[in-house]
Amino acid sequence: xxxxxxxxxxxxxxxxxxxxxxxxxxxxxxxxxxxxxxxxxxxxxxxxxxxxxxxxxxxxxxxxxxxxxxxxxxxxxxxxxxxxxxx
Numbered sequence: 001x002x003x004x005x006x007x008x009x010x011x012x013x014x015x016x017x018x019x020x021x022x023x024x025x026x027x028x029x030x031x032x033x034x035x036x037x038x039x040x041x042x043x044x045x046x047x048x049x050x051x052x053x054x055x056x057x058x059x060x061x062x063x064x065x066x067x068x069x070x071x072x073x074x075x076x077x078x079x080x081x082x083x084x085x086x087x
Contacts, residue, residue, distance in 0.1 A: 024076055026069030034067050044068045 009031060010017050018030025027034045036045045038053075038061040045065075052063035066072035 018074055022075050024067055024070035024074050026067050028067035028070065028074060030074045032067055032070060032072040032074035033064050035062055035064050037062050 009029075013031065015031065018024075023030030024032070034045070034048075036049045038049060038058070040046060040049060045068075048065040048068065049063055052058075052065055056063075067074070070077055
């Protein structure tokens with residue numbers, strides 16, 4: 001029996017694990033990037049896929065696009081407001 005080694009997206013990308021208190025609540029899960037497929041009809045992902053396809057056509061039907069919730073930062077967009085409210 002051979003052993004299998006698994007890794008997560010953070011190790012695979014070489015980025016630190018996000019802080020759950022500050023990470024984006026969107027689909028990027030704190031990475032700032034979202035993989036989307038050509039058959040994803042939900043907005044805004046459909047529009048993002050079409051824009052990416054115009055720039056660089058895909059061979060496999062997928063594009064990796066900036067998260068529309070955090071604009072690629074991986075952080076919550078309303079973090080400053082939450083910090084003010086906590087004080």
